């Protein structure tokens with residue numbers, strides 16, 4: 001992994017985004033960079049924001065609450081991008097500008113009632129399990145029309161688009177077909193009009209594959225390791241393992 005500073009990495013990621021956007025005949029300004037900040041300290045997150053990252057995406061509620069209390073996200077927008085348990089919704093609704101990972105009607109309903117109690121409208125994305133993997137969260141493609149239709153009953157949520165994490169791949173370009181499927185889903189459902197739904201954001205693409213995602217219409221990329229370096233996960237034996 002890169003030994004460059006976070007600021008240098010952010011500059012390099014922005015240059016990659018710009019190049020991919022131009023190659024696709026799109027403006028780089030259309031593409032929102034979300035730094036996936038999991039396992040990085042408040043200090044490192046702040047460094048990324050100083051380097052020009054406009055949005056931070058956090059995966060775990062506990063980590064989000066701790067770092068938020070430390071002021072880690074000051075100066076940036078905050079999104080939730082991990083699996084959200086219904087009993088933790090209160091810690092996220094109204095705190096995050098966008099919850100990218102709504103994966104059931106039940107979760108949407110709980111978010112709606114919390115947002116209603118706060119007197120706000122919570123923006124969300126629907127997460128699609130585009131590879132139909134049992135190990136992943138997200139709804140199946142064919143469940144999307146139903147959840148969008150249900151959103152009409154939830155006046156305190158605003159569905160702003162779709163998010164996906166395609167299967168892990170080790171060959172370049174392997175996810176392009178999944179990104180293309182997401183684009184089709186996004187466009188097909190943009191044409192339909194539902195209350196409380198506006199298909200504005202298509203969140204897909206991570207460190208290894210965001211160029212392909214941009215080529216297929218992504219306008220929100222979630223980038224972790226290309227900004228912060230490889231994440232070091234502690235193991236049971238207390239040895240470091242790099243994933």
Ligand SMILES: *Cc1c(COP(=O)(O)O)cnc(C)c1O
Pocket residue numbers: 036038059081082165206207208222223224225226
């Ligand atoms: C960690 C994470 C990312 C970023 O992954 P990298 O491969 O490190 O860029 C993007 N999206 C989600 C939901 C994540 O959890």
